[in-house]
Amino acid sequence: xxxxxxxxxxxxxxxxxxxxxxxxxxxxxxxxxxxxxxxxxxxxxxxxxxxxxxxxxxxxxxxxxxxxxxxxxxxxxxxxxxxxxxxxxxxxxx
Amino acid sequence: xxxxxxxxxxxxxxxxxxxxxxxxxxxxxxxxxxxxxxxxxxxxxxxxxxxxxxxxxxxxxxxxxxxxxxxxxxxxxxxxxxxxxxxxxxxxxxxxxxxxxxxxxxxxxxxxxxxxxxxxxxxxxxxxxxxxxxxxxxxxxxxxxxxxxxxxxxxxxxxxxxxxxxxxxxxxxxxxxxxxxxxxxxxxxxxxxxxxxxxxxxxxxxxxxxxxxxxxxxxxxxxxxxxxxxxxxxxxxxxxxxxxxxxxxxxxxxxxxxxxxxxxxxxxxxxxxxxxxxxxxxxxxxxxxxxxxxxxxxxxxxxxxxxxxxxxxxxxxxxxxxxxxxxxxx
Numbered sequence: 001x002x003x004x005x006x007x008x009x010x011x012x013x014x015x016x017x018x019x020x021x022x023x024x025x026x027x028x029x030x031x032x033x034x035x036x037x038x039x040x041x042x043x044x045x046x047x048x049x050x051x052x053x054x055x056x057x058x059x060x061x062x063x064x065x066x067x068x069x070x071x072x073x074x075x076x077x078x079x080x081x082x083x084x085x086x087x088x089x090x091x092x093x094x
Numbered sequence: 095x096x097x098x099x100x101x102x103x104x105x106x107x108x109x110x111x112x113x114x115x116x117x118x119x120x121x122x123x124x125x126x127x128x129x130x131x132x133x134x135x136x137x138x139x140x141x142x143x144x145x146x147x148x149x150x151x152x153x154x155x156x157x158x159x160x161x162x163x164x165x166x167x168x169x170x171x172x173x174x175x176x177x178x179x180x181x182x183x184x185x186x187x188x189x190x191x192x193x194x195x196x197x198x199x200x201x202x203x204x205x206x207x208x209x210x211x212x213x214x215x216x217x218x219x220x221x222x223x224x225x226x227x228x229x230x231x232x233x234x235x236x237x238x239x240x241x242x243x244x245x246x247x248x249x250x251x252x253x254x255x256x257x258x259x260x261x262x263x264x265x266x267x268x269x270x271x272x273x274x275x276x277x278x279x280x281x282x283x284x285x286x287x288x289x290x291x292x293x294x295x296x297x298x299x300x301x302x303x304x305x306x307x308x309x310x311x312x313x314x315x316x317x318x319x320x321x322x323x324x325x326x327x328x329x330x331x332x333x334x335x336x337x338x339x340x341x342x343x344x345x346x347x348x349x350x351x352x353x354x355x356x357x358x359x360x361x362x363x364x365x366x367x368x369x370x371x372x373x374x375x376x377x378x379x380x381x382x383x384x385x386x387x388x389x390x391x392x393x394x395x396x397x398x399x400x401x402x403x404x405x406x407x408x409x410x411x412x413x414x415x416x417x418x419x420x421x422x423x424x
Contacts, residue, residue: 003407004204007197024263025194027203029406030413041187044180045267064134 007056008034010041012048020052028053097150098218098309099381102320103142124325129255132198140324145199146215147326148257149206152192153217157391159185161225162234170228177274178231184267191263195256211396219377222385223303229282229289229296235275237297237304237342243268244338245308253325276345283349294351301354302372308335310374339367 005027011020023042028034034053042048062070078084087094113121116135123130130136159182166182169175193203209215220238225231243265250261282293309315309331321327329337339358346353357370380388 003410004202005406005410024191025197026190029409030416033409033413040183041190044183044187061133064131 005029008038008053009056009059010034010038011052011054012038012042013050014048015046020050023047025056031055097147097154098216098307099315100143100147100150100321102318103139103146107320107323108137108139121323124253124323127251129258130253131255139320140326141199143321143324144254144257144326145196145201145206147321148192148196148199148260149201149209150216150218152189152196152206153210153215154221155185155189155192157217157221157395158238160391160394161221161223161387162231164225165228165231168228169231174278181235181271181274184271188260188264188267191260192257195254195260198256207399211392211399213383213392216381217391218307219380219385220303220307221391222380222387223300224387226299227292227296229279229292230300232275232277232279232282232293233296233300235271235273236279236345237275237300238307239268239271239275240342241304241307241338243272244334244341248328248334251325251328257326280349283351290351293349297346297351298354302376305335305338305369306372306374306377308332308338310377311371314374336366339369343367 006029007025008028008031009025010023012023013020026034026037026041028037031053035051038051038053043051074080108117108121110118110121117137120130120134120136120140130140162178162182162185166175166178169178193206196206197203206215210217220241225234246261246265246268250258250265252258252261279293279296282289284290312318312330312332315331318327318330322330343353343358355370357368359368361368379385383389
């Protein structure tokens, strides 16, 4: 319907210095109200110390069909992980 | 149970040999417990059924505020009032999470609300019963939210990602609802004889409506099979109902109240409690719109929506004016 408030995506940073994380969405007429509503809905039990909101239409995303070409190449590159390399015990912790 | 009698948008179960390659890949993902996400391919029937189910679930959360809101101004202490207020606020939040999940399927929240207000979508039958005294508020938290938890814990494993994530959030908060309800009814069951009588009366009245929340018995539940295959329904109505009865009977006994159904008896062989069937004709009657509070509830919802229109429009007009001014200044 034409009078529906726009949709906002809500990101919250928790207590322990973690990065902001997507928690959900809500409708609000503008950014100020979106933050106020996000505070009321998503931080009622100490879930966060900081809120980001962004209008949903501004988010660009990968297409589900691109999952293969985008993410499969890294599956075969096991040498990118530290556990790929055997280091002798004598060397000590590394 | 917050969603009852959801008609699957398809007759019978899709057979593998009739499926398109896309649908086969979709069903394989579900069978492998891989979540379906909003922009993934999905059959139209899956989308339509989910919109109905999640929409009805959302409506239940929102309409469910009404019987409890009725007692906010009359709570016996300031603490109970603050607790009830927090619970009712949670229900609004739950409605929001669920409407958001439905919106990821391409339906707008305003459209879902419109369908509810026109009587073309339903909410759970339980909210068409009145809350007559304070003990009812305790019983609603304990029994109604208790039944909701049984259903929603199962739905955390549902195949649609946004629905599953909403369920996980909701279950965390729902546990507070059940416990505060039981705590309130404990006070009454262990209080004066008059208080205990009220607690008993609340349990007697709300027991059968609570076990009806899970919907008709499996024998009469014709729409389940496809929903089960799609994992948007995870356990059958009767399974969930049995689980609820088994966990609730000892809680009633702890309160020293009489069991609300003389048919409740431990069945050693089955390892479950036996219990009487609710009056299913009452259930179908309430669903049809003839429960004690159907008219009232819907009238209140429509009035709240219409009375709030000028606020919604005003805030939007203000936001648009502010945005236009900002563009002009740049």
